[in-house]
Amino acid sequence: MAKNTIQYVCSSCGAKAPQMLGRCPVCGEWGTYEEEVIVDSKSATHSRLSLRNGSDNTPKRLQEVVASEEMRIDMQDGELNRVLGGGLVPGSLVLLGGEPGIGKSTLALQVLMRMGERRTFYASGEESARQLKLRAERLTGNAENLYICSETSLERILEQVKQIEPEIVVIDSIQTIGTENTEATIGSLSQVRECATRLMEFAKTRNIPFIIIGHINKEGALAGPKVLEHIVDTVLQFEGDQQYMYRILRAQKNRFGSTAELGIYEMQQNGLREVSNPSELLLSTAREGLSGIAIAAAVEGVRPFLIEIQALVSSAAYGTPQRSSTGFDGRRLNMLLAVLEKRIGFKLLQKDVFLNIAGGLRVQDPAIDLAVLAAVLSSNMDIPLDAGTCLCGEVGLAGEIRPVNRIEQRISEAQKLGFERILIPAGMKIDTTRFRIKVVPVSKVTDAFRLLIKQ
Ligand code: TYD
Ligand code: MG
Secondary structure, three states: OOOOEEEEEEOOOOOEEOOOOOEOOOOOOEOOEEEEEEOOHHHHHHHHHHHOOOOOOOOOOHHHOOOOOOOOEOOOOHHHHHHHOOOEOOOOEEEEEEOOOOOHHHHHHHHHHOOOOOOEEEEEOOOOHHHHHHHHHHOOOOOOOEEEEEOOEHHHHHHHHHHHOOOEEEEEOHHHOEOOOOOOOOOOHHHHHHHHHHHHHHHHHHOOOEEEEEEEOOOOOEOOHHHHHHHOOEEEEEEEOOOOOEEEEEEEEEOOOOOOOEEEEEEEOOEEEEOOOHHHHHOOOOOOOOOOEEEEEEEEOOEEEEEEEEEEEEEOOOOOOOEEEEOOOHHHHHHHHHHHHHHHOOOOOOEEEEEEEOOOOOOOOHHHHHHHHHHHHHHHHOOOOOOOEEEOOEEOOOOEEEOOOOHHHHHHHHHHOOOOEEEEEOOOOOOHHHOOOEEEEEOEHHHHHHHHOOO
8 A cells, every 4th residue: 555645845946844834944935835745655666667668778888879860859940949959859858938828839839830740749738639729720830740639647648659659749738737656736846746757757768859838937937946947958938028029938957058048939820930130129110319228239148139228217206216127137237327326427326217128138148238328328318329329348347348258249230230330348359340330449438428429
């Protein structure tokens, strides 16, 4: 007889405790503890081991291991391929997370529909086969060998995978499927973790890649986040704003590629369209003559794009001035404002400062510092900046402009989009004669401002 015991697990960090706790002593989160039933470990281990049937797990010399010729599956989608690090690795487990309604199911189904002759399998615990068909009718692709099923039992899904032998499997979603190994309710932390572990073993032993869809809880984290992140190979986050039609795909963890890459899509009537030139989408056309706007040449991963930084500086209505930023680190904004105050002598103490990166994008590239300061300054003085100039440079505490990476790609991008001038950090060794655009090196924030605002 299986003997079950109960323990309590933090859904945020995975810490365990013998009794229910209000606040997790490890990660400090409140109300995250959930009950978990531990099934007699013998039966669980046994069923795991039985999955390994047919595969040879004896140690080999590294030299003896034969890596297959085709190491990556082309997903027929440039953005997804890049975020995955050059395609999907056979036998890998990819978690695709995002808020409800963001387009995870659409992306997964659309990718499988484009796979042509490759045999693929889409198992959904959320939608019936008819609903999947309805969705598929809106999308394009010649899915000759796409199998779909509506199923919530992990064992039955894996059984079908064994029969169909697909090259890619999508499971929509990890929170709606359950395994018989544990008695916990579907969607609970222990179910999610158990299913993910089983899928990982199955994927590795049979060399079939799985894309599992996961919902995000209200704090913006994947349900059971840390626990799942440790198990899977790759964590992709699909994000975007309901107000904007475009979506951003980023890798939060990737055992087979960089996490710096970014994929951009636009949600249309017939599915998600790849946006291969993001700058066009991110720059508004009607910015000429407006104060508080500066254009930065940013790089995410290896891809350069231009983004619009908007700032609004106004007198603080109440005693304490507000500092608010969307898409840019708030602490970094405070630091830049202090530089503006101390090094350049602008008194912003009694002013509210609002900063926004247009289009709902989150940017971590420090090279946009200079554009942030320029936008703040432009709004504060209510003088529009020259619309034909774009900026890049990290700002140091002394008000100096520091070098940035991938400078040539940034310059080329600005040139491609028809800018006349780009301000770059001084002292970077580049051949400016190669470019048609006017490249102006600047070493201090004050020098940059003098060029930007001619009075
Ligand atoms: P969906 O993929 O169901 O989101 P998720 O699986 O992340 O919950 O996407 C749902 C939204 O996308 C819904 O508001 C309808 C919209 N949509 C389109 O605009 N065009 C399309 O072709 C499809 C299939 C969906
Ligand atoms: Mg869905």
